[in-house]
Amino acid sequence: MLVASDLPWRTRFAITAARTAATLSRRTGRGGGSMIGGRIAAKLDPHALQHLARGRTVVLVTGTNGKTTTTLMLSRALEALAPVTTNGDGANMPDGVLAALAANTEAPFAVLEVDETYLPWVAERVDPAAIVLLNLSRDQLDRVGEIRKTEREFRTCVEKLADTVVVANCDDVLVASAAAASKHPVWVSTGQTWRDDSVACPRCGRAVRHHPQDEMEWDCVCGLVRPKPDWVLDGDRLTGPDGVAHRLQLALPGRANAANAALSLAAATCVGVPLPQALGQVRSITAVAGRYQRVPYDGHAVRVLLAKNPAGWYETLPLLNPGDPVVIAINAREADGRDPSWLWDVPFERLRGRRVIASGERATDLAVRLRYAEVDASAQPDPLRAVTSLDAGPVELIANYTAFREVNARLGDAD
Numbered sequence: 001m002l003v004a005s006d007l008p009w010r011t012r013f014a015i016t017a018a019r020t021a022a023t024l025s026r027r028t029g030r031g032g033g034s035m036i037g038g039r040i041a042a043k044l045d046p047h048a049l050q051h052l053a054r055g056r057t058v059v060l061v062t063g064t065n066g067k068t069t070t071t072l073m074l075s076r077a078l079e080a081l082a083p084v085t086t087n088g089d090g091a092n093m094p095d096g097v098l099a100a101l102a103a104n105t106e107a108p109f110a111v112l113e114v115d116e117t118y119l120p121w122v123a124e125r126v127d128p129a130a131i132v133l134l135n136l137s138r139d140q141l142d143r144v145g146e147i148r149k150t151e152r153e154f155r156t157c158v159e160k161l162a163d164t165v166v167v168a169n170c171d172d173v174l175v176a177s178a179a180a181a182s183k184h185p186v187w188v189s190t191g192q193t194w195r196d197d198s199v200a201c202p203r204c205g206r207a208v209r210h211h212p213q214d215e216m217e218w219d220c221v222c223g224l225v226r227p228k229p230d231w232v233l234d235g236d237r238l239t240g241p242d243g244v245a246h247r248l249q250l251a252l253p254g255r256a257n258a259a260n261a262a263l264s265l266a267a268a269t270c271v272g273v274p275l276p277q278a279l280g281q282v283r284s285i286t287a288v289a290g291r292y293q294r295v296p297y298d299g300h301a302v303r304v305l306l307a308k309n310p311a312g313w314y315e316t317l318p319l320l321n322p323g324d325p326v327v328i329a330i331n332a333r334e335a336d337g338r339d340p341s342w343l344w345d346v347p348f349e350r351l352r353g354r355r356v357i358a359s360g361e362r363a364t365d366l367a368v369r370l371r372y373a374e375v376d377a378s379a380q381p382d383p384l385r386a387v388t389s390l391d392a393g394p395v396e397l398i399a400n401y402t403a404f405r406e407v408n409a410r411l412g413d414a415d
Helices: 010-025 035-046 048-053 067-078 094-103 116-126 148-162 173-179 255-270 275-283 311-317 340-345 363-372 383-388 402-413
Strands: 057-062 084-086 109-113 130-133 166-169 186-187 231-234 238-241 245-247 294-299 300-306 326-329 357-359 377-379 391-400
Touching: 010 048, 010 094, 035 094, 048 094, 048 116, 057 067, 057 116, 057 311, 057 402, 067 084, 067 109, 067 255, 067 275, 067 294, 067 383, 084 094, 094 116, 109 116, 116 148, 130 173, 130 300, 130 402, 166 173, 166 255, 186 255, 186 311, 231 255, 238 255, 245 275, 245 294, 255 275, 255 311, 255 391, 275 402, 294 383, 300 311, 340 363, 357 363, 357 383, 363 377, 383 391, 383 402, 391 402
Parallel strands: 057 109, 057 130, 084 109, 130 166, 166 186, 186 231, 300 391, 326 357, 326 391, 357 377
Antiparallel strands: 231 238, 238 245, 294 300
């Protein structure tokens, strides 16, 4: 266990300054404080991340979708053994990772969500006991770039980690290609069916073949093949290496959350949590950072969902309650990706026949896409004004990253 008094004086000073800055940020309403606190700590001690990770069991969680949920599930599971420090607010850049480690210097476990582009940099400094690789798909191309570049960076990263266990989704071609370089892979079949970003092999560029007898099996003529899973998710049943099946019985809805749970449970057992204990902890989660809960607002029961890229929308659209009106809020800021052309890859055709309002800063772009999908939608840039324009009752509000954060903040202020 890391003891604060064992840290170098410069690191201790950096932590104190970071905590002060974070407190001031929260009290003045400028934000949660994790980013500014981490940024200040890094300026004062460039080696703070290495010092704060030393002596702890660190698990990193990364991928395109599901990072925040899986991080919460895994941190909750590890709490069955001992205190955990985590960046559960989704601050997954290096500043946020550093702030999470500084927030509780004596917690023996750290579960850290890491932005895909920073995984190699963070992993090199914290010497993780385990890395969880969820999935890889197009997201923020103007910032992240081509997703095959991310796969190559993941592959190089895990190959260098001699003792790190890599818990990986073997149904995702890109993730499997990267994790195959690990010396200690643990393969989880999540039942993933999104394949639009991996039609070509990341190793040779030729077409990936999916087997008609078993849609989960895939391979390439170059020799890249789907690994045999150690864990298999089938609907609500998760079967581990011992061949025993367990019902998940999650409070969170949807196939994607079941996949997140399967990966988090596999990782938890690798770190020493007995599966029954880990499963009990994960079942207790009813909401994730403002998602899934119904919030009363001006005569409406608003359920806010996050979807930020085509793969995420593919999993989110089936969660919508039939008949409920839908408000969709889309922004295109730096944190969302400036280019909203990804809207044309979302299957909005599933919304035909429903009452839909296009909202957010890019409401007009979204309304055009919905028109081509033959969805009869109106436009109202303000998401909560869009909600109040509807008849009283339940509303489904789906938003991408910055729109989601703003809507949650405004709904919280309205309580």
